[in-house]
Structures are given as structure tokens and as C-alpha cells.
Amino acid sequence: MKNKPRFFKNWKFINIIMLIVILASSCSHFQKEKQNSVLDITDSGIQPNTGENAIFAIQKVIEKAKTIDGEVLIKFPVGRYDFRIDKNHVKTYFESNTTDNNPKNFAFLIEECQNLIIDGGGSDFIFHGPMQPFSIDNSKNITIRNVNIDWDIPLTAQAKVVSATDKIIELKIDTVQFPYVIEDGWLYFIYETWKEPMWKWGTMEFDAATRLVVPETGDNGCFRAVDNKYSFEEREAGVVQMLGEFTRVPAAGNYLVLRHSPRDHAGIFVWQSENIHLKNINVYHAAGLGCLSQYSRNLDYANVNFIPNQKKNRYLSAHDDGFQISNCAGQVNIIDCEFAGLMDDPINVHGTSVRIIEKPDDYKLKCLFVHNQSEGMRWGRPGEEVAFIENESMQTVSIGKLKSFKALNTSEFIVEFEDIIPLEITIGDALENLSWTPDLLVSNCLFGSCRARGLLVTTPGKVVIENNIFESSGSAILIAGDANYWYESGAVKDVVIRNNTFNDPCLTSMYQFCQAIISIYPEIPKLNNEIPFHRNIVIENNVFHPFDYPVLYAKSVDNINFVNNKIIRSTRFKAFHKRKYTLSFNACKDVEVSGNKFEGDVLGKNILLENMPEKEIKAQNEFQLLSGS
Numbered sequence: 001m002k003n004k005p006r007f008f009k010n011w012k013f014i015n016i017i018m019l020i021v022i023l024a025s026s027c028s029h030f031q032k033e034k035q036n037s038v039l040d041i042t043d044s045g046i047q048p049n050t051g052e053n054a055i056f057a058i059q060k061v062i063e064k065a066k067t068i069d070g071e072v073l074i075k076f077p078v079g080r081y082d083f084r085i086d087k088n089h090v091k092t093y094f095e096s097n098t099t100d101n102n103p104k105n106f107a108f109l110i111e112e113c114q115n116l117i118i119d120g121g122g123s124d125f126i127f128h129g130p131m132q133p134f135s136i137d138n139s140k141n142i143t144i145r146n147v148n149i150d151w152d153i154p155l156t157a158q159a160k161v162v163s164a165t166d167k168i169i170e171l172k173i174d175t176v177q178f179p180y181v182i183e184d185g186w187l188y189f190i191y192e193t194w195k196e197p198m199w200k201w202g203t204m205e206f207d208a209a210t211r212l213v214v215p216e217t218g219d220n221g222c223f224r225a226v227d228n229k230y231s232f233e234e235r236e237a238g239v240v241q242m243l244g245e246f247t248r249v250p251a252a253g254n255y256l257v258l259r260h261s262p263r264d265h266a267g268i269f270v271w272q273s274e275n276i277h278l279k280n281i282n283v284y285h286a287a288g289l290g291c292l293s294q295y296s297r298n299l300d301y302a303n304v305n306f307i308p309n310q311k312k313n314r315y316l317s318a319h320d321d322g323f324q325i326s327n328c329a330g331q332v333n334i335i336d337c338e339f340a341g342l343m344d345d346p347i348n349v350h351g352t353s354v355r356i357i358e359k360p361d362d363y364k365l366k367c368l369f370v371h372n373q374s375e376g377m378r379w380g381r382p383g384e385e386v387a388f389i390e391n392e393s394m395q396t397v398s399i400g401k402l403k404s405f406k407a408l409n410t411s412e413f414i415v416e417f418e419d420i421i422p423l424e425i426t427i428g429d430a431l432e433n434l435s436w437t438p439d440l441l442v443s444n445c446l447f448g449s450c451r452a453r454g455l456l457v458t459t460p461g462k463v464v465i466e467n468n469i470f471e472s473s474g475s476a477i478l479i480a481g482d483a484n485y486w487y488e489s490g491a492v493k494d495v496v497i498r499n500n501t502f503n504d505p506c507l508t509s510m511y512q513f514c515q516a517i518i519s520i521y522p523e524i525p526k527l528n529n530e531i532p533f534h535r536n537i538v539i540e541n542n543v544f545h546p547f548d549y550p551v552l553y554a555k556s557v558d559n560i561n562f563v564n565n566k567i568i569r570s571t572r573f574k575a576f577h578k579r580k581y582t583l584s585f586n587a588c589k590d591v592e593v594s595g596n597k598f599e600g601d602v603l604g605k606n607i608l609l610e611n612m613p614e615k616e617i618k619a620q621n622e623f624q625l626l627s628g629s
Contacts, residue, residue: 037072039065041081048079048123055083055107062110071115071141078121083107084128091135093269094376094410096294096326096352101264104132111137120147127151129191130287132265136273143277149267150284150309153177156316156343157189157198157258160208162239164249169223169242170235171256177312178258180240185231187240189260196260200228204257204343204451205250206315211308211340212449213473214254215573218509219451222256224248255315259343263288263320270296274330278302283318284309290318290342294377295436297330301337307448308341317341322450325349327377327436334441340448346472348456349440350488353389353430354379357412362420363403367431369411370487376410384435386415388425392526394481394491394533398422399434432489437461447471452511453478453519458490465497474511475519476502481533482523491522495537504545504570507577515553515579517544522556527587529611532558540564546582548575549604555586562593569600581608583623591617598622 042048044057065072090103107127110116116139125147127133133149136142157178159171173180179190188195205214205222214222223246230244250256267286270276270293278301283290290306293299306322308314321344325332332349339346352374358366369375380386380402387396404416415431439461447454447470454472457463458481470476481491497518506517513521522533535558544551547570554560562583582604585591589612598605606624609617619625 037068037070039072039074041074041076046081048077048081051082053084053086054081055086055089058108059089062108062113062116065116066113071117073117073119076120076123078123080124080126082126082128083131083133085131093135093271095266095269095289095292096377097263097321097324097348097373098266098288098292099262099264099373100375100410101130101262104135104265105130106132106135108134109137110135110139110142113139113142115141117143117145118147119145122146122148124148124150128153130155130261130265132267132269132287134268136268136270136276138271139273141275142273143279144268144281145277145279146281148282148284149286153179153191154285154314154316155261155287156285156319157260158314158316159240159256159258161250161252161254161256163252164223164246166246166249167243169246169249171240171242173238173240175238182232182234182240185233187232187258189258199259202259202343202451204259206255206257206341206449208253208255211315212471212505213451213509214251215508216576218473218511220510221248222250257316257341257343261287261319266290266292267318268292270294270299272296274298276300278304281305282307283322284314285316286318286320289320289324290322292324292326293328293332294326296328299325299328299330299332301334303336305338306340306342306346307338315341316343318343320344321348322346323348325438325440327351327433328438329436330438332438332440334443334445336444338446338448339450342450344450345452345456346447346450346454347442348488349438350456350458351432351437351490352377352379353432353482353487353489355487356425356427356429356431358427359421360414364414364416365421365431366408366412366414372411374487378405378407379413380405380415380433384433386417387432387434388422389430389432390424391429393528393531394522394524395528395531396432396491397424430487430489434460437490439463443467445469447476449473449505453514454506456480457492457495458488460490460493463492463495465495466499468500470500470502470517471505472507473505473509474507475514475517476506477518478513479520479534479537480513480522492534493536497537497539498541500542502542502544502546504547504572507546507548507550508573516550516584517546518552520554520557520560524556527556527611529587529589532556532587532589535559537561538563542566543568545570546603547571547573548577549581550577550579550584551582553579553584553586554588557585557588559590560585560588560592562596564595566597566599567602568598569602575603580604581606581626584608584610585612585617587611589616591619593617593619593623595620596622
């Protein structure tokens with residue numbers, strides 16, 4: 001056997017290799033079967049279109065899915081599924097920009113799950129009362145798709161204007177969708193065992209033909225009464241009269257959105273989770289923010305629409321914002337989405353600044369959540385980077401690393417740093433957590449007419465806003481940032497706004513910080529001309545259809561380009577803005593304006609410079625250059 005070929009010498013080794021290959025193949029096949037695990041919701045006893053409360057069955061199915069290795073699909077045969085409040089289906093959450101009514105009522109609680117897909121098959125998920133349809137909590141690789149979210153009785157109401165004079169506004173109210181009662185001369189909307197008064201502010205008027213917020217209404221009010229005094233009387237069932245001395249009245253045939261109830265539950269809540277995918281979802285209504293994502297990472301939202309249910313003749317959609325991206329990280333994609341009839345901004349991406357109220361020692365700071373709708377959150381974790389912000393100039397003095405975080409109560413906490421706190425940081429200054437600041441892509445979205453602005457961005461990550469259509473009633477894009485009022489942090493560092501269309505409904509009503517179609521308006525008590533707050537903003541290859549003067553207002557930006565844009569005058573709405581400048585730059589540096597084109601009788605064709613020398617701008621002759629104080 002001395003001359004035995006080497007092949008035979010290694011036959012045992014080869015057999016072992018072949019055995020490993022066979023086992024690996026078997027395991028791969030086994031894993032593939034696991035990855036295709038399907039749970040049909042009807043196997044739990046729930047059938048569509050029965051009106052039965054599905055809240056009990058769905059949690060059993062989710063718990064079962066958590067016991068299965070690999071990817072699990074929970075499948076709903078198409079139909080209607082109802083979800084009602086149950087005292088055993090509640091959990092306490094402190095949610096950003098949300099009223100702290102706890103515990104929250106949930107329907108789908110996706111907690112500590114991985115690799116889960118919920119496919120509604122195009123079904124209608126109908127909720128009853130203040131509820132949170134989807135709560136994604138400490139989970140990874142979660143997909144929700146093909147779902148319509150709605151309420152039979154929304155937590156916002158609407159009415160049709162039958163007639164209007166300076167003494168009487170007569171309204172027609174659908175008593176099935178918006179049941180009501182009048183008590184002591186005031187209008188209350190009722191839901192089972194409770195009722196909520198109509199708010200005295202924030203009533204919105206929508207044009208019945210165009211479904212746009214009526215120009216020059218907004219937060220100024222679609223009706224105005226002397227001393228803000230008016231009352232209600234019922235003429236007949238479903239017909240209500242508003243009585244007062246009105247200085248402005250809505251148009252007959254238009255629809256009013258009558259706001260009531262707190263914003264206390266998100267439609268979809270994503271909390272401390274990552275790799276979350278939402279796809280093909282219509283959010284026709286929500287009891288608060290449409291989709292709140294908080295302290296989460298890598299979010300992919302495609303064809304998620306916050307729009308009115310026109311089959312029910314509604315002009316309202318969600319109670320407040322569409323997407324609220326609060327203190328998130330990684331990549332956030334919002335693609336092919338549509339927004340209309342919202343009672344606040346379609347997209348708001350921001351962090352949360354906190355105020356320093358005490359300095360116990362050289363390493364510790366006692367801090368306060370200034371805005372009550374930020375309270376209760378775990379603001380920091382060991383190892384995270386934090387910016388020290390001087391309050392008046394809003395400048396970042398230094399960056400430190402957290403050693404510990406200790407909550408004292410829902411509004412106050414103590415943070416300890418690894419190194420000594422900068423000496424110039426004192427009580428009244430602010431902190432910003434830099435570890436929760438995402439990159440953002442917003443593409444191919446339609447920003448229809450809603451209350452307030454279109455897209456709010458305050459994040460230092462890379463931001464690309466491209467190929468969108470804006471028809472916002474206020475500013476289309478707002479880049480703010482502050483540590484004085486809302487405490488929504490985030491000086492931008494890299495923003496590209498390109499290939500978008502800004503139609504003439506933009507800026508037809510006034511809201512906070514709306515200085516132009518694109519408004520860059522950080523709240524800085526004391527401007528520092530040498531060190532602007534924001535930097536690196538490019539606005540290029542867009543088409544604007546302004547009916548008035550202001551197209552761009554930019555405050556405290558270093559390196560801003562407005563290049564190769566087309567400005568086409570619209571005459572559909574009458575001009576009313578006090579700002580009589582096409583472009584305004586205030587305390588900016590390194591500004592370029594070039595390659596832009598006009599069509600029609602564009603108003604202004606001018607540039608106003610404030611608190612900055614002319615040497616800071618490079619502008620071609622298509623604009624007249626003006627200097628202010």
C-alpha cells in the first residue's frame with residue numbers, strides 16, 4: 001500500500017467534507033423553511049368583516065411569532081378588522097411632541113421582536129377611541145405593509161358651511177361620523193362615555209373644490225369674532241349655528257375642520273428599534289402624530305400616505321404631524337409618500353435640546369426638558385456624544401462624552417461626563433445629543449395642503465430633498481433649530497434641495513417661522529455674524545411658482561447656494577406678504593446666487609442683505625441687490 005495514490009490517502013478527509021456539505025445544505029433548506037413561516041390571523045379565530053374586537057387575537061399571534069426562528073409573516077385576508085380599547089392592552093410611553101396621557105391604549109404591540117412582517121393584504125384596520133394602532137418597541141427588522149388605518153369616529157371633526165353672515169355661520173355636521181352635543185352654548189364632540197369641547201383656535205377652512213387650505217386663513221382663523229366671543233345653537237339634528245359678531249366668515253360650501261381632543265396617541269410609534277420598514281400604508285386618521293419614530297435607527301418608509309378618506313367625504317386626515325422623526329440615527333428614507341389634510345407639518349425631523357439648570361460639580365449637570373411634550377424620555381446613554389451649546393448665540397462650545405444618565409423625575413435628570421465640563425458653560429445654556437442625529441432622504445413625495453408647513457429639518461446629518469412636489473399652505477421647507485422655545489435641536493451641516501417643484505399654494509397662509517417658501521430661520525437671540533449657526537445648504541434645479549415675493553429667507557448660514565432654479569410667476573392668488581424681497585439673507589456668509597431664470601412678471605427679482613456685508617455674496621445680475629439695516 002506504499003504506492004497508494006494520495007487521493008485514497010485522504011478519503012476519510014474527503015468523506016468528512018462531503019458530510020459537512022450535505023448537512024450545511026440540509027440546514028440551509030431548514031432555515032429557508034423557517035424564514036417562510038406564515039401565520040394566518042384567521043387561524044386564531046378572527047375573521048374579517050365581523051366587527052369582533054381583534055385586539056386579543058393579534059397579540060396572541062405576535063407572541064407566537066416571537067417563538068419561531070427566522071422570518072415570520074403574519075397575514076390578514078383582505079377585509080375589515082376592528083380594534084377597541086381594552087384595559088389589559090395598555091402601556092406607558094413618553095412620546096415626543098405628544099400629550100402625556102398615560103398609559104397608552106395599544107392594538108398591535110410589537111415588543112422585543114425580530115424579523116417580523118405584518119401584511120394587511122390591503123385590509124381596513126378600524127380603531128375605536130384614543131388608541132395607538134402600532135407600537136414597535138425594542139425590535140429589529142420589522143415590516144408593516146398593505147394596511148389602511150382609520151376610525152369610524154375620528155378624534156377630529158369637520159362640518160360643511162351651509163351659509164355665513166357677520167352674525168350667523170350655519171354648519172352641517174355628519175352626526176354618524178362626528179356625534180356632538182351642545183351644552184351651555186358650546187359645541188362638544190362625543191365618543192361613547194366622554195366628550196371633548198371644540199377648540200377655540202386652529203379651526204381650518206378647506207376649499208370644497210380644490211381641497212386646499214383657504215388662503216390667508218391658517219392660524220389667523222377661517223372665522224374671526226369680536227373679542228373671540230361666539231356660541232352655538234342647534235337648529236335641527238345635524239345643523240348647528242355659530243352666533244357672534246364675525247369680522248371674517250368662511251365661504252358657503254367649504255368645509256371646516258373643527259379640532260378637539262389631545263394629541264395623546266401616535267398612529268404608528270417606533271421606539272428604540274432598528275431596520276423598520278413601512279410600505280403601502282394609508283393613514284386616514286390618527287389620535288395624534290401619524291407616525292412617531294423616537295430613538296430608533298435605519299427607517300425606511302415608502303408609500304406611506306397621510307391623507308383624508310375621501311370615500312367618507314373627509315377633508316381631515318391625522319390629528320397632527322405626519323412623520324415625526326425625533327432623536328433618531330442611521331439612515332431615514334421617506335419615499336413616494338403623500339400628505340394632505342393634516343393638522344400639522346407632514347414631516348418634522350429633529351433632536352431634543354435640554355436646558356442646564358444646575359451644575360453640581362465639574363463633571364455633572366442637572367438638566368430640564370423645557371417643553372412638556374418632551375418629558376419622560378431617556379435622553380442620554382453612556383458613551384454618547386453631547387454638544388455644549390451657549391444659549392444666546394446658539395454656538396457649540398465643545399463636545400463631551402456621557403458617562404451616566406440619571407432621571408430624577410419625568411422633567412429633570414442628571415448627566416455625568418467623562419471629562420471636565422467647559423468652564424464657559426453655565427446655567428441657562430443647553431445640551432444636544434449628537435449621537436441621535438440621522439441622515440435623511442425625502443424623495444418623490446407630494447406635500448399637499450395641510451395646516452402649517454411642509455418639511456421641517458433640523459439634523460446635522462446628510463440631508464437630500466429631491467423630486468418632490470410641494471403645495472403646503474405655509475412654508476414648503478423650514479430649517480429652524482433652537483434652544484429657547486421648542487428646544488428642537490440640530491444645526492444643519494449638509495443639505496441639498498434639488499429638482500423639486502414648489503407650486504403656488506405654498507405660503508398662502510401664515511404660520512410660525514414662515515418667512516418664505518423655503519425658510520431657514522433658527523431662533524438665535526444674539527446673532528454671531530462671524531460664526532453662522534447652519535452651514536452648507538444647496539438649493540438647485542428647482543421650479544418655483546410664487547404668487548408673491550418671498551421665495552427664500554436664510555438666516556445665519558455659512559455657505560448657501562441658490563443656483564440654476566426657475567421662478568415662474570403665478571397670479572392665482574393675490575399677493576399679501578409684507579416681505580417684498582425674492583431672496584433674503586440675514587447674517588450669512590459665502591452666498592452664491594447664479595444661473596437662475598424667470599418666467600412671467602416675477603415680483604421683486606431682488607435680494608435683501610441684512611447684518612452682512614456685500615462681499616459675502618456672489619450674485620449674477622438677474623437679481624437687484626439691496627442692503628438693509
